[in-house]
Amino acid sequence: MNELGFLYTYVRHVDEQDLCRLEMRAFFGEDTLGNVIKSTVRVDADRSPFMKERLEIIFEDAEFEGLLRQVSNFQVEGETFRVMSMNTTDLDGEKKFPHADRRKIEREIGLCIQGEPDLTAPAVLLGVVKWNGKWFFGKYEESKAIWFHHQKKPHSYSTALSTRVARAVANIAVPFPEGIRAIDPCCGIGTVLVEALSMGIDMMGRDINPLVVKGSRKNIAHFGYEGTVVKGPIADVRETYDVVVIDMPYNLFTHITPEGQLGIIQDARRIAKKAVIVTVDTIDNMVSEAGFSIADRCVAKKGTFERQVLVCE
Numbered sequence: 597m598n599e600l601g602f603l604y605t606y607v608r609h610v611d612e613q614d615l616c617r618l619e620m621r622a623f624f625g626e627d628t629l630g631n632v633i634k635s636t637v638r639v640d641a642d643r644s645p646f647m648k649e650r651l652e653i654i655f656e657d658a659e660f661e662g663l664l665r666q667v668s669n670f671q672v673e674g675e676t677f678r679v680m681s682m683n684t685t686d687l688d689g690e691k692k693f694p695h696a697d698r699r700k701i702e703r704e705i706g707l708c709i710q711g712e713p714d715l716t717a718p719a720v721l722l723g724v725v726k727w728n729g730k731w732f733f734g735k736y737e738e739s740k741a742i743w744f745h746h747q748k749k750p751h752s753y754s755t756a757l758s759t760r761v762a763r764a765v766a767n768i769a770v771p772f773p774e775g776i777r778a779i780d781p782c783c784g785i786g787t788v789l790v791e792a793l794s795m796g797i798d799m800m801g802r803d804i805n806p807l808v809v810k811g812s813r814k815n816i817a818h819f820g821y822e823g824t825v826v827k828g829p830i831a832d833v834r835e836t837y838d839v840v841v842i843d844m845p846y847n848l849f850t851h852i853t854p855e856g857q858l859g860i861i862q863d864a865r866r867i868a869k870k871a872v873i874v875t876v877d878t879i880d881n882m883v884s885e886a887g888f889s890i891a892d893r894c895v896a897k898k899g900t901f902e903r904q905v906l907v908c909e
């Protein structure tokens with residue numbers, strides 16, 4: 597928590613809008629149709645595949661001159677700094693600032709700061725942004741887009757989720773990893789597992805298909821993460837978990853019957869109180885028959901192909 601809060605900026609495709617908003621609700625308890633969200637909740641900018649930057653707010657002011665006055669009291673702690681203007685794209689109603697204006701703003705703010713500027717290798721990155729009619733200054737962090745490096749996996753699979761969808765699903769399942777034990781018992785090639793493990797989420801994997809179990813283990817090792825993937829059906833899971841992720845097998849590839857799907861959801865209910873289910877088919881009836889209720893949901897699109905993401909409790 598930070599009393600003044602954080603500003604998070606987002607970049608997402610229109611197809612991802614709904615999924616991005618479900619992920620926002622998981623992190624912040626609220627969402628926005630826009631591309632900036634302000635919250636007192638701290639989330640690393642690297643977590644979300646849709647997040648571009650985070651500003652940890654130190655000062656805010658209705659006027660730029662007022663912000664300058666506040667910043668002149670700011671002391672960088674014995675290190676070099678650089679100021680970044682974040683108005684590089686339209687931020688909700690605030691139009692993108694031209695390059696020259698951004699450099700001028702960065703210079704003016706930089707001149708007020710007590711400390712040594714360094715444009716090439718600064719120790720501290722500071723940000724300034726105009727959003728929602730107000731000026732904000734604070735600690736700046738850009739997402740390292742870790743998910744991007746996970747796109748090239750040694751082993752792939754026709755039914756695998758995209759890396760971005762998988763990362764959002766891991767976040768929706770486990771927004772705050774501390775003390776949470778999770779399982780992906782139909783893990784396929786491990787797309788969700790790789791994202792979860794890269795974010796410090798304690799998630800184990802399992803799959804009935806020995807070939808994908810080997811592939812997911814290799815994918816996890818390839819990126820230098822450590823995780824456990826067991827071969828076997830979900831029906832054999834005996835332990836319980838805080839949350840289960842189920843990317844439902846669907847008929848196109850696995851010839852699963854509706855009874856088989858229901859059995860998987862019933863097993864999910866047996867091993868966890870919360871489930872995040874990804875499904876191509878509409879399975880609301882099965883979800884309630886298994887004893888879950890749908891607390892939140894969205895549609896993740898890719899062109900005309902649609903998957904539903906259901907948060908079940």
Ligand SMILES: C[S@@+](CC[C@H](N)C(=O)[O-])C[C@H]1O[C@@H](n2cnc3c(N)ncnc32)[C@H](O)[C@@H]1O
Pocket residue numbers: 753755756757762781782783784785786787788802803804805808828829830831843844845846850860
């Ligand atoms: C849609 S795929 C999962 C894809 C995975 N999320 C990925 O991105 O690679 C569904 C997986 O469920 C597995 N599966 C089907 N029935 C199962 C069962 N009863 N227990 C465990 N795994 C099962 C299939 O082998 C398949 O790998």
